[in-house]
Amino acid sequence: MSPATPAQVKRHRPGTAAYDKGRATAAAILDVARDVVLEHGLRGLTMRKIAAQIGMSPGNLSYYYATKRDLLEDLFTLVITGYLEEFERLRQMQVDSPVAQLRAVLEFVYDDLGQRETTYFFPELWAAALRDDWAEEQMEMLYRQYRSVLIEIVTTLRPELDEQAVTDIALTISASIEGHTVFIGHKRPHRDRAPHIKALIIEQLISLAVDGPRVRSDGSRR
Amino acid sequence: MSPATPAQVKRHRPGTAAYDKGRATAAAILDVARDVVLEHGLRGLTMRKIAAQIGMSPGNLSYYYATKRDLLEDLFTLVITGYLEEFERLRQMQVDSPVAQLRAVLEFVYDDLGQRETTYFFPELWAAALRDDWAEEQMEMLYRQYRSVLIEIVTTLRPELDEQAVTDIALTISASIEGHTVFIGHKRPHRDRAPHIKALIIEQLISLAVDGPRVRSDGSRR
């Protein structure tokens, strides 16, 4: 997934990044920060590492980002914004049928989770969300957008279901795919099985959307 | 899940913990360390915090665990060993049918992922495994044991499938549940939907084990 352009991100010091040179620097900072996270993890991300990697003084880095927190928030926003746009694109995609659209969405997500950035970034996001309210909100916003696409499709597929049932299906589908990241993601132990696992889980989740649940949202069996 | 007994953990300084008192201390250290991880996350785990919480000097803590790494490895081993035993128990469980056994296993896993310990520990484990070979091995060992239980059941259910197909199904099932941790785990945003989502995904995965895949392990359709 292509990253959002830095222009969309505005947490760096106001007045900063006004000239071309500064704008390039601001973009480079987030770029390098993302690399550092991929390489050393979120806890290995230090202001000094970013500064060193970019060849700038710590003082100058804090000229752009007054606090590490600001930088981190911009970085998260940058990554998440990219996905937000992607999901919007998937929602507006022209397709033959709801099932085809659902398959397209799930294939996109599954393929993306094999990308290096995704494999390394999302587990960090999940862990961060456990202890940071802002991160939790961002994560929830991202997945809400994702699920809203699924909800639209499932609503079309299953007009007889109530809203809660549809929402539950969307949540189940999205949650079920995410876990695959740590097994068949980039350089993960079962990466080689990705194509088969992908087919398996996607067909099964489509089946859930089309036929399931055999259990109603109130827990009773149909 | 009950923690492993300290006797099973052997990474602390050789020659130490020779007596009962010492062994008890070593166990207490890991116990406190786990609490600290739950409360502050892996990056909030410091030797000083452990020492303070246990009422011990940092110097003495390093008598039991010379390095933080050693302590961390014992801690991971402790947690993982607990699951290993649990899966062994599930394998030997007496049940009426393979489907009932499968359901029991999946229900155990799903319920467990709502436990505070699990919700907070596993995302940390996944993130750690991305950058640490030892952690990756431990994680893989844990999930291998988990999958081996699934493989046994699916083999009974689907004798016509080859080994690879069965393995893929087991991997798919296990991977599909894990992701739910960050959505319906302890205090996670969709915790209240857990009962319904649990029913949905478990029935669907049982269905995968019983009927699926409609796609063969070589990718061709049945």
Place this chain on the structure above:
Amino acid sequence: MSPATPAQVKRHRPGTAAYDKGRATAAAILDVARDVVLEHGLRGLTMRKIAAQIGMSPGNLSYYYATKRDLLEDLFTLVITGYLEEFERLRQMQVDSPVAQLRAVLEFVYDDLGQRETTYFFPELWAAALRDDWAEEQMEMLYRQYRSVLIEIVTTLRPELDEQAVTDIALTISASIEGHTVFIGHKRPHRDRAPHIKALIIEQLISLAVDGPRVRSDGSRR
């Protein structure tokens, strides 16, 4: 006390502030600097704070004041010049008697020390003078002017005294009032007693000027 006009202050970069606009800017800088000192103390005075408060870049601030030291010297000069003028005014004041003039001078000083600016600025000046020769000189120049007014009055009152004795009396009078700043100054703990204390000390010091000392400047008793 009215601030000195910018024209009197000449420490900023030679060649700059040649035009009216520049001179106004230089004055504005000092004005803001004084506010910052009042609010954050001398150690809370930073070039960045001044620049920010005046809506100017640090770079441009250093165009007017190449170093913080320069700015500080101008600031001290500005404040001190104000008092210099005030003392000159008090010297030339038309009054009925030397005692009335003395009382007017001491009342002015006592009232002034309750002003926010004075209460906050002078202790800083005293502390600065301990470690900075320039500050010490400025401080001494200020108090010399103050004492010279007192010396004139006491000389009129006590023509029999030699110069040293008069000087000692002036020093004693001025020094004795200054300490009140930290007790009954702006928002200081005993501010509410200021009117009574003022009457007490002023009458006593007038008495010193008129009757005292009972001890000669050589230490012998009269």
Place this chain on the structure above:
Amino acid sequence: MSPATPAQVKRHRPGTAAYDKGRATAAAILDVARDVVLEHGLRGLTMRKIAAQIGMSPGNLSYYYATKRDLLEDLFTLVITGYLEEFERLRQMQVDSPVAQLRAVLEFVYDDLGQRETTYFFPELWAAALRDDWAEEQMEMLYRQYRSVLIEIVTTLRPELDEQAVTDIALTISASIEGHTVFIGHKRPHRDRAPHIKALIIEQLISLAVDGPRVRSDGSRR
């Protein structure tokens, strides 16, 4: 004035300074800290400077004092406690007459203000009290103890005065001496006039205690 023994001061990390060696280090820290304040002022006091001067690592310094604030509070307490004890001694002093006792107290204070420690420390304390509530409290506590001695003496001397009047006299006396610090204190410009000024102001303040005020505490003239 002899400094309080470090044993009286307890703001360093608990558990620290348990052995003789550690206790010596803790004492040395405050000792060096006081020297640094005398030499560089309160704003020139840095943890690193203290550590360097004492020949210890910054890490070890923060083993004794977790924060600079803690160290500063201990330092202030140390200095102030010394005076508290001194004033207690002066209160219990056996003397021939109230006037002699008053003279003894004022002479002590006047002589002390010429000590290097006092000359350099008190202006810092006054400035600190302007912006730090804790410092203000400490300062007020110190002067309250000082004034209580004066109040006792003046009450004996002037039994006809009401409490407020006596208190005002004590405040006036103490406040009037303090300001001399910056003029005739250690190495201050008028240090050479100290003996004469001392006689002048002390006699005048004794006179205030004995005869004055000619103005009642309600402002009316007697």
Place this chain on the structure above:
DNA sequence: AATGAATGAGCGTTCATTCAT
């Protein structure tokens, strides 16, 4: 088995100052 003491590297951040434009 346990302590207090000590190190040294690294952290995020501040700030006076410099410089090209």
Place this chain on the structure above:
DNA sequence: TATGAATGAACGCTCATTCAT
């Protein structure tokens, strides 16, 4: 005149680790 960009040293503080007792 004025800006944004950049530096480098210093700051308070944290932390894993070591060591003598």
